[in-house]
Amino acid sequence: MKALRAIFAATTALCAATAANATDLEVTHWWTSGGEAAAVAEFAKAFNATGNNWVDGAIAGGGGTARPVMVSRIIGGDPMGATQFNHGRQTEELIEAGLMRDLTDIAEAEGWKDIINPPSLLDSCTVDGRIYCVPVNIHSWQWLWLSNAAFEKAGIPVPNNWDEFVAAAPKLEEAGVVPLALGQQPWQNSGLFNVLIATLAGPETLIQVYGEKDVEVAAGPKIERVFKAAEDARRMRKGSNVQDWNQATNLVITGQAGGQIMGDWAQGEFQVAGQVAGEDYTCLPGLGVNEVISTGGDAFYFPVVDDPEVQKAQDQLASLMVSPAVQVAFNLKKGSLPVRGDVDLATANDCMKKGLKILASGNTLPDVNQLNTEDTNTQLNDLFVEFFNDESITAEDAQARFVDIVAQGD
Amino acid sequence: MANDKPFQPFRNLNAKIASIPMILTALVIFVGCTLWTIFYSFTKSKLLPKLDFVGFDQYERLWGTRRWLVSIENLLIYGSLSLIFSLLIGFLLAALLDQKIRFEDTFRTILLYPFALSFIVTGLVWQWILNPDFGVQHAVRSLGWESFNFDPLYNANIVIYGVLIAGLWQGTGLVMCLMLAGLRGIDEDIWKAARVDGIPMWKTYLFIVIPMMRPVFITTIVIITSGIVRVYDLIVAQTGGGPGIASEVPAKYVYDYMFQSQNLGQGFAASSIMLLTVAIIVIPWAYLEFGGKRRG
Numbered sequence: 001m002k003a004l005r006a007i008f009a010a011t012t013a014l015c016a017a018t019a020a021n022a023t024d025l026e027v028t029h030w031w032t033s034g035g036e037a038a039a040v041a042e043f044a045k046a047f048n049a050t051g052n053n054w055v056d057g058a059i060a061g062g063g064g065t066a067r068p069v070m071v072s073r074i075i076g077g078d079p080m081g082a083t084q085f086n087h088g089r090q091t092e093e094l095i096e097a098g099l100m101r102d103l104t105d106i107a108e109a110e111g112w113k114d115i116i117n118p119p120s121l122l123d124s125c126t127v128d129g130r131i132y133c134v135p136v137n138i139h140s141w142q143w144l145w146l147s148n149a150a151f152e153k154a155g156i157p158v159p160n161n162w163d164e165f166v167a168a169a170p171k172l173e174e175a176g177v178v179p180l181a182l183g184q185q186p187w188q189n190s191g192l193f194n195v196l197i198a199t200l201a202g203p204e205t206l207i208q209v210y211g212e213k214d215v216e217v218a219a220g221p222k223i224e225r226v227f228k229a230a231e232d233a234r235r236m237r238k239g240s241n242v243q244d245w246n247q248a249t250n251l252v253i254t255g256q257a258g259g260q261i262m263g264d265w266a267q268g269e270f271q272v273a274g275q276v277a278g279e280d281y282t283c284l285p286g287l288g289v290n291e292v293i294s295t296g297g298d299a300f301y302f303p304v305v306d307d308p309e310v311q312k313a314q315d316q317l318a319s320l321m322v323s324p325a326v327q328v329a330f331n332l333k334k335g336s337l338p339v340r341g342d343v344d345l346a347t348a349n350d351c352m353k354k355g356l357k358i359l360a361s362g363n364t365l366p367d368v369n370q371l372n373t374e375d376t377n378t379q380l381n382d383l384f385v386e387f388f389n390d391e392s393i394t395a396e397d398a399q400a401r402f403v404d405i406v407a408q409g410d
Numbered sequence: 411m412a413n414d415k416p417f418q419p420f421r422n423l424n425a426k427i428a429s430i431p432m433i434l435t436a437l438v439i440f441v442g443c444t445l446w447t448i449f450y451s452f453t454k455s456k457l458l459p460k461l462d463f464v465g466f467d468q469y470e471r472l473w474g475t476r477r478w479l480v481s482i483e484n485l486l487i488y489g490s491l492s493l494i495f496s497l498l499i500g501f502l503l504a505a506l507l508d509q510k511i512r513f514e515d516t517f518r519t520i521l522l523y524p525f526a527l528s529f530i531v532t533g534l535v536w537q538w539i540l541n542p543d544f545g546v547q548h549a550v551r552s553l554g555w556e557s558f559n560f561d562p563l564y565n566a567n568i569v570i571y572g573v574l575i576a577g578l579w580q581g582t583g584l585v586m587c588l589m590l591a592g593l594r595g596i597d598e599d600i601w602k603a604a605r606v607d608g609i610p611m612w613k614t615y616l617f618i619v620i621p622m623m624r625p626v627f628i629t630t631i632v633i634i635t636s637g638i639v640r641v642y643d644l645i646v647a648q649t650g651g652g653p654g655i656a657s658e659v660p661a662k663y664v665y666d667y668m669f670q671s672q673n674l675g676q677g678f679a680a681s682s683i684m685l686l687t688v689a690i691i692v693i694p695w696a697y698l699e700f701g702g703k704r705r706g
Binding site for chain 2: 064067068071072075090092093094097184185241243373374375377378379382385386387388389390401404408
């Protein structure tokens with residue numbers, strides 16, 4: 001492994017020999033789908049332009065697979081130059097153990113506090129008043145993506161909200177279309193449910209359940225209604241035998257499925273496939289019920305390293321990631337919203353403009369990753385991947401188990 | 411008896427010195443890390459080990475978790491069937507190959523070949539073979555049997571049998587080779603004697619050959635069981651634990667909770683239970699097998 005890395009480093013160094021003082025910086029992330037890879041290439045391009053060398057450390061398989069690799073490398077004393085995480089509670093203990101670099105100096109010098117909007121993004125990077133990460137985008141989960149072609153095939157108008165979508169499901173099935181695309185990855189299943197909470201029961205319910213771990217609300221009628229909606233979703237997903245989220249999105253792109261509840265990263269897939277928002281597909285923020293978006297997202301963390309050259313490269317990458325030009329280029333490709341309100345996104349498409357408008361109006365809620373530990377999230381994953389795949393579990397049973405998980409959370 | 415063999419610490423000194431590294435490895439790595447794991451399973455360690463004791467909380471949560479119960483059940487089904495069938499099929503194949511047939515080498519190579527593939531490759535291959543839209547079901551349907559239904563990987567009730575098929579396909583070849591080696595170790599004269607006595611072939615196998623192959627069976631069982639307990643990669647490649655949580659196994663639970671959900675305590679508790687289960691089965695068996703009177 002060491003030898004292999006040395007060979008890689010040697011070859012990349014050879015390529016970059018023309019650039020003076022090129023420092024290799026390995027950046028790990030889990031952006032491997034078409035749209036994601038195009039977006040991360042923007043970072044690499046901008047970073048290489050500064051005379052450094054971006055060594056791409058993409059880890060396939062999504063965050064669930066990539067995070068353990070990243071964490072064990074950092075704990076094991078072989079840290080990369082920079083790494084992606086979803087900011088929130090995933091890195092809590094790494095920061096407490098002093099394994100992540102304190103970026104407060106750069107943040108203050110560049111005035112991140114004033115430019116990063118909404119401020120909750122930076123709060124999630126802050127531990128005891130110090131800043132440890134660079135937020136790079138805002139991703140929200142609460143989107144319903146609909147295939148216009150699929151509804152045309154079924155001979156019905158494209159729905160405007162979740163209830164209409166549920167009502168349209170039988171017609172779609174008759175036309176041989178799977179109403180709702182949902183992959184097998186556990187996080188997709190719990191993610192869908194969390195979107196239903198945020199939209200059908202409202203953001204304040206989500207905060208009460210996950211933020212305050214309020215057992216009574218979790219057992220109450222509002223969540224009961226969400227479970228009923230989840231039962232509808234379970235019926236509608238029948239026949240979508242795919243694993244990965246982008247395969248599920250592909251079902252929507254090709255009109256084999258009516259719609260998908262997925263975060264705005266799905267946008268990048270539509271873009272890569274050359275589809276136009278409003279014509280080929282329709283997006284409904286907040287499922288058309290309650291126009292809210294969560295302000296989670298991705299952030300980059302910089303593990304502590306001794307080499308001053310690498311530290312310098314880390315500093316450069318950190319300030320580059322929030323710079324306006326890079327923010328625009330990256331987020332347009334990624335389909336996410338920029339972390340600063342002062343950049344021009346004139347070329348953004350319809351869906352992103354809807355998102356920007358909601359963001360500007362302040363209808364935001366924290367991301368589930370910011371409220372729950374990974375432990376609680378995994379338990380939720382286990383519950384919902386089972387619920388959405390096994391029709392013998394009733395909504396009541398599932399809710400009872402949901403309450404248990406909330407009660408155990410910390 | 412003990413008086414006949416006085417305490418001789420310096421006898422075979424060279425051999426003792428030579429085995430010190432292995433003794434240390436066994437003590438520090440195996441015993442030491444096992445104790446460390448059990449010790450920390452009583453704490454509420456999250457991402458990093460912490461000395462924050464919570465008693466049996468992790469174990470209570472473990473046995474209250476449906477996914478763990480499903481995992482244990484799956485391991486029992488997969489384990490017992492896999493043990494029985496790989497021994498049965500392996501022995502049958504070996505006995506057939508032992509009939510002085512033509513092209514024995516070729517058959518042996520073909521049957522052992524799957525073992526050369528990793529579980530990941532095996533899992534992926536069988537994922538496609540069992541996929542209803544491309545694999546067996548599709549092939550049979552396109553031959554004319556339109557109502558043919560065979561999609562074990564998408565049916566929560568039988569998914570573990572779909573995994574079992576792949577596991578047997580991969581592992582039986584090795585069992586066959588071990589059995590064949592055992593059969594070759596049986597003296598030709600025993601066969602001749604049995605034939606002279608007019609004992610039918612199946613009886614010779616059942617009452618003479620198999621009891622003589624006892625050591626080979628023990629080796630094989632140990633190899634198969636250790637493979638069963640740690641089955642992980644096959645599941646990850648073939649089903650990812652799905653549909654839902656229907657094909658989860660304990661080793662995957664341990665990995666997921668230790669690394670993905672950043673809950674070391676829970677993962678340690680699960681792995682301690684795995685160790686305990688193995689110990690409960692192995693210790694009485696080893697005692698019966700190797701304890702008591704010593705064999706030459």
